[in-house]
Amino acid sequence: MEKVLDIYELPYDPSFPVVCMDESPKQIIDYKEEVSKDAKTRTDSEYVRLGVAEIFVAFEPLAGFREMTVEDDHKTDTWVKFIANLMDNTYKDAKKVTWVMDNFSTHRAENFYKIFPPKQAKQYLDRMNIVYTPVHGSWLNMAEIQFSILTRQELDKPFENKQKVKDVVEKWKNKQNQEKKGVNWQFKTSDARIKLKKLYPTI
Secondary structure (H helix, E strand, O other): OHHHHHHHOOOOOOOOOEEEEEEEEEEEEEEEEEEOOOOOEEEEEEEEEEEEEEEEEEEEOOOOEEEEEEEOOOOHHHHHHHHHHHHHOOOOOOOOEEEEEOOOOOOOHHHHHHHOOHHHHHHHHHOEEEEEOOOOOHHHOOHHHHHHHHHHHHHOOOEOOHHHHHHHHHHHHHHHHHOOOOOOOOOOHHHHHHHOHHHOOOO
């Protein structure tokens, strides 16, 4: 926890950006429609599951920038390609990118070697510093704030196909980026040692 909080206190440096990454599922559903004898269409309260859209986000709080994509799954290769794409484009000029993310099995540095040749995988990893949030401490990941806002503003309703989710996410992302909406994180290590004292060992 303290390692993550210390990272959040670092000043903005485009050569060494801090980027929070997370993923969240959005259920794709559709409601049954029935045509009655009077030719009127009625929507049944029963819905049909049509799969899941996985929303990936990379959020740079001090720059007010986020990249979001809608994927078919959250498998290892999907995560690696999402990160690699950002390293090749958005952060191609950065000397080292610090990634803050949850400690999932897919979020492992060695997974780059499963997708890329060793030389290329190492080139990516040499420019990356992955910092994991602690168990039960995903609230430390500022990317979760993006999902919370997005859900309240745009996703708190049913979607019958993935393309509509993509359209909504893309529009919301662009608006947030244009306004450069970042996060002014105030919770620091010194605060944690007081407010979360019960989490520390007793000496």
